Amino acid sequence: MGNELDFYGSIRTPDVRMLYDMKEVLFDREWLGQVKNMELYYMYRDLYRSESDLETMKEHNIRYDITVIPPKMLGREYVKTAGHYHPFVPGTKLSYAEVYQVLEGKATYLLQKQEDNMITDVVVYNAEKGDCVVIPSGYGHITINATGETLKMANWVASDFSSVYEPIRDLSGAAYYLLVDGFVRNPDYSEAPAIRFMETTDYPELGIFGGKDMYDLVNDSGKLKFLTRPQDYVSIFEKVIA
Template identity: 45%
Template sequence: MDRTLEFGGKQIEPDVRRLSDMREVIYDIDWLKSAPDEILYYMYRDLAMSRQDRSIILDHGLRYDITVIPPGRLGSEYVKTAGHYHPEIGNTGMTYPEVYEVLHGTAHYLLQRCDEGRIVDVVLIEAHEGDKVIIPPNYGHVTINPSNKELKMANWVSRNFSSIYEPYKKCGGAAYFELAGGKMVRNGRCDHQPDLRYLKPSNIGKVGFAKGREMYGLVRDIEKLGYLNSPGEYQWLWDEVLSDKNRVNAPIL
C-alpha cells in the first residue's frame, strides 16, 4: 500500500516503525514469538506547506510532524507507539514539552512522570478529531490507537533534541498496557505503577487552540508555541493541563 503523503505540494515518504523496533515494550510475549515483522506506523517529519512557512518554523526552532497509526493488535494489546521521554533543557529541571492534535480517528495518550527513577504519576487522555493534547515537561508518553479506524495525528515540538527511548525499553513498556476491549493492565516490570488519572484533552484557547481549526495554522501565530522551547515561562499552562478539575471517568470503548 502506497503511504506517500502529499503535503505542501510535495510527495513525502515516511519513516516507519516496525514490530522489531518495539520488541522490548510489547505486553504479549507469547504472541511476539511468532509474530511477523510488520510495519506498525508511519512518521512524516519536518513538514511545511511553503518555503515561507519553513523559514518561520526553522527560525523558531520548531518542527511539525504527522504520524499515521493503522488499526491493529499486538497480540492482546492495542497497537501503540514505542514510547519516549524528552531530555532536560539545560539545568532547568524541565524537559521539552510537545503538543499533539488528532486529525482523524481516536487516540489514547498515556503519559507518565518519573522522580528519581520511580514512576509517580500516570495519566490517560482520550482525544478525538480536532482535540489537542499537550505533553507537559518531565512526562514520557505513548500513543495508542484503541479503535478500528486509522489514527492520523500531528505534532509540534522543538527541533533542538532527540527523543529518549531507553527508559521504556528498560521497563518493558509503559506503566500500563491497554488490552483489546480497553482493559488497562499494570506493567509488573516497572518498580511502581500509580493509579491512573483520566484527564480531558488540552483544548486551551490561550495558546491558540480551537476545536475546528488545525493547529498547523499556528505557523501564522507561532509565538503561541513559545512554551515548546521555554517551558519555564508557562507554569500556569502545566498547572492547567494536569489539574484534577480536568478529571473524567475512564473512556468507554
Template identity: 55%
Template sequence: MQDMLIFGETIRAPDVRTLYDMKEVVADREWLKTAENFELYYMYRELARSEEEFRLMREFGLRYDITVIPPAKLGKEYVKTAGHYHPKAPKADVSYTEIYQVLEGSATYILQKAGRKGRILDVAVVEAEKGDIVFVPPDYGHITVNRSEKILKMANWVCRDFSSLYEPFKMFGGGAYFLLEDGFVRNSNYASVPKIRWIEPEDAKKFGLSPGEDVYRLIEDLQVLRFLKEPQAPVGIFEAAFC
C-alpha cells in the same frame, strides 16, 4: 508501505516503525515469540506547506510532524507508539514539552512521570477525538494507542533541537500501563505504579484556536508555541491537571 505524503509544497516519505523495532515494549510476550515482523506506523517529519513556512519553523526552532497509525493488534494489545521521554531543555530544570492534535480517527494518550528506582509518580490518560489537542507537560513520557478500527492520523508541534529518549521505556518493557483487549493492565516491571487519572483534552482557546481548528494554523503566530522551546516559562497555563 505507506504512501508518500503531500503537504502543500512538501512531499515526504515516512519513517517506518515496525514490530521488531519496538519488540522490547510489547506486552504479549508469548505472541511475540512467533509473530512475524510488520509495519506498525508511519512518521512524516518536518512538514510545511511552503518553503517560506519551512524557513519560519527553522528560524523559530520548531517542527511540525504527522504520524499515521493503522488499526492493528499486537497479540492482546492494541497498536501503539514505542513511547518516549524528552530531555531537559538548556538552562531549565524541566524537559521539553509537546502538543498533539488528532486529525483523523481517535487516540488514547498515556502520559507518565517517572521517579527514582523504577517508580512512576503519576499516570494520566487522555481520550482524544478528531480535532482534540493534547499537551505533554514537562518531565512526562508518553505513548499513543490506536484502540479503534480506523486509521489514526495525528499532528504534533515540538522543538526541533533535541532527540527523543526511547531507552527508559525499553528498560522497563513498555509504559506503566498496557492497553489490552480487556482494558488497562499495570506493567509489573516498575517498582510502583499509581492508579490512572483521567484528564480532558486541552481547550483550543489557550492556543487562540477555535474548537477543532487545525493546529498547523499556528504557523501564523509561532510565538504562541514558545513554551515548546522554553518549557520553564509559561507552561503553567497548561499544567493545571498535573499540579
C-alpha cells in the same frame, strides 16, 4: 514505494516503525515469538506548506510532524507508539514540551511523570478528531490506536532534540498496557499510581483550540514558545494537567 503523504502538494515518504523495533515494549511476548516482522506506523517529519513557513519554523526551532497508525492488534495489545521522554532544556531541569492533534480517527494518549526514578502520575486522554493534547514538561508519553480505523495525528515539537526512548524501553513499556480487556499495570514498574482519566480541553493560554487546525499557529509562532522554553510556562502546565 508506498504510504507516501501528500502534504499540500509535497509528496513525503515516511520513517517506518517496525514491529521488531519495539519488541522490548510489547505485552504479549508469546504472540511476538510467533509472528514475522511487520510495519506498524508511519512518521512524516519536518512538514511545511511553504518555504516561508519553513523559514519561520527554523527561526523558532520547531517542527510539524504527522504520524499515521493503522489499526492492528499486537497479540492482545492494541497497536501503539514506542513511547519516549524528552530531554532537559539546556541550563534547566525541565524537559521540552509537545502538543498533539488528532486529524483522523481516535487516539488514546498515555502520559506518565517520572521523578527520582519513580512514576508519580499517569494520565490518559481519549481524543477524537480535532482534539488537542499537550504533553507538559516532565511527562513521557505513548499513543495507542484502540479502534478499528486508522489514526492520523499531528504534533508540534522543538526541532533541536532527540527523543529519549531508553527509560520506557528498559522497563518493557509504559506503566500500563492497553489490552482488549482494558488497562493492566506493567509489572516491571515497582510502583505506579492509578490512572487519572482526563477529558480533552482547549488551551487558550497557548492559543490551542480543539477543532482548529493547529498548523495555523505557524502564523503566530510566539504561541508555540512553550515547546522550547517550558521554564516560562510552569504554572500553565500545572493547570492543564491538574
